Amino acid sequence: MADPKARLEQMLSKLRDHKFRITPQRLAILKILASSDGHPSVDTIFEKVKRDFPTTSLATVYKTIALLTELNEVLQLGFPEGSNRYDGNKPYPHPHMICMRCKKIVDPDLIGLEGLTDEVSRKTGYRILAHRLDFFGLCPECQKEENPQ
Amino acid sequence: MADPKARLEQMLSKLRDHKFRITPQRLAILKILASSDGHPSVDTIFEKVKRDFPTTSLATVYKTIALLTELNEVLQLGFPEGSNRYDGNKPYPHPHMICMRCKKIVDPDLIGLEGLTDEVSRKTGYRILAHRLDFFGLCPECQKEENPQ
DNA sequence: CTTCATGCAAAACATTTGCAGCTGG
DNA sequence: CCAGCTGCAAATGTTTTGCATGAAG
Numbered sequence: 001m002a003d004p005k006a007r008l009e010q011m012l013s014k015l016r017d018h019k020f021r022i023t024p025q026r027l028a029i030l031k032i033l034a035s036s037d038g039h040p041s042v043d044t045i046f047e048k049v050k051r052d053f054p055t056t057s058l059a060t061v062y063k064t065i066a067l068l069t070e071l072n073e074v075l076q077l078g079f080p081e082g083s084n085r086y087d088g089n090k091p092y093p094h095p096h097m098i099c100m101r102c103k104k105i106v107d108p109d110l111i112g113l114e115g116l117t118d119e120v121s122r123k124t125g126y127r128i129l130a131h132r133l134d135f136f137g138l139c140p141e142c143q144k145e146e147n148p149q
Numbered sequence: 150m151a152d153p154k155a156r157l158e159q160m161l162s163k164l165r166d167h168k169f170r171i172t173p174q175r176l177a178i179l180k181i182l183a184s185s186d187g188h189p190s191v192d193t194i195f196e197k198v199k200r201d202f203p204t205t206s207l208a209t210v211y212k213t214i215a216l217l218t219e220l221n222e223v224l225q226l227g228f229p230e231g232s233n234r235y236d237g238n239k240p241y242p243h244p245h246m247i248c249m250r251c252k253k254i255v256d257p258d259l260i261g262l263e264g265l266t267d268e269v270s271r272k273t274g275y276r277i278l279a280h281r282l283d284f285f286g287l288c289p290e291c292q293k294e295e296n297p298q
Numbered sequence: 299c300t301t302c303a304t305g306c307a308a309a310a311c312a313t314t315t316g317c318a319g320c321t322g323g
Numbered sequence: 324c325c326a327g328c329t330g331c332a333a334a335t336g337t338t339t340t341g342c343a344t345g346a347a348g
Contacts, residue, residue, distance in 0.1 A: 021302065021348075135266070137270075205330085208331075231311090
C-alpha cells in the first residue's frame with residue numbers, strides 16, 4: 001500500500017483544487033479510503049466511519065465516494081452479485097485477484113498487460129481509455145481448506 | 150458468431166441432460182441467446198421474447214438466464230452502472246471491447262492472455278478458475294463523432 | 299452570510315422470491 | 324398424472340434523490 005498520509009493529502013488537495021468543502025464526514029471517509037488495503041465495500045466504510053463520526057449517514061458515504069470516483073481518486077469495482085468495492089489507494093485500472101471462497105481481493109504485479117492493451121487497440125481500432133481485469137480463483141489458504149487431507 | 154442452430158442444439162441438450170423441461174418460453178429465450186451477437190441485456194431479451202411469445206414474464210427470463218448461467222451455457226457480464234449483459238455464444242471467459250459512447254460490445258481475438266493467467270497464478274499462488282477482461286474506450290465510429298472536423 | 303453538504307426518508311433500479319395455477323413429458 | 328415451470332405481485336438489496344436543516348469558508 002502507498003503511504004496513507006500521502007494519499008490522504010493527495011485526495012484533500014484534489015478536493016480543495018475543485019473548491020469542494022472538507023467536512024469532518026468527508027475527512028473521515030477519505031482517511032479510511034486512503035489507508036484501507038482490502039478494497040472495502042460501502043458498508044464496510046460506513047461501519048468504520050461511524051466509529052470516528054457516529055452521526056454520518058449512508059447517503060453521505062455514497063455521495064463522497066461518487067465525488068471521489070468522479071475526481072479519479074477512487075476506483076470503483078462493481079460485481080454482479082452484490083455491492084461495489086472501492087480502491088482508494090490505486091485509483092487507476094489494475095488487475096485484481098479475487099478469492100471466490102473468502103472474497104479477499106489482492107493486487108498482483110503483472111508485466112505484459114500493457115502489451116495486451118496495445119494489441120487490442122491495434123487489432124480493433126478502438127481508442128482504449130480504461131480497462132478492468134479480474135482473476136477469480138482460490139487463494140493459497142482457501143486451497144488448503146478445500147482439500148484438507 | 151458460431152452457428153446459431155448448433156448453439157441452440159447444444160443448449161437444448163444441456164437442459165435435457167439435466168432433466169430440465171423445454172417449455173415454449175425457454176425455447177424462445179434460448180433461440181435469442183443462441184443467435185444474438187451483441188451481448189444483450191435482460192430487457193433486450195425480454196422485448197424480443199415478447200414478439201415470439203407475448204405472455205412471457207420478466208421473471209421467467211431472469212429464471213431461464215440464471216439456469217443457463219448455472220449450466221455454463223451463458224456468460225453473465227455485470228456492470229456497475231446498470232443492468233447485466235449476457236453472452237450466449239461464447240459462454241466462457243473472454244475479453245470484451247466496450248465502447249463508452251455507443252455501448253457496443255465486441256469480442257477481440259487476443260493472443261497473450263493465457264500467458265498473463267500463468268504469470269499471475271505463478272506469482273500469487275492462487276488457483277485461477279475464471280477471469281474477466283474488459284477494455285473501455287471509443288470504437289472507430291464514435292471516435293469520428295467525437296472529433297467531427 | 300451564502301452556498302454547499304448533511305441526514306433523513308422516500309424513490310428508483312435491477313433482480314429475486316413466494317405461491318397458486320398450469321403443463322410438459 | 325404430478326414435479327417442475329410460469330406469471331404475477333410483493334420483497335429485496337443497493338444506490339440515488341428531494342428537501343429541510345446545518346455548517347464550512
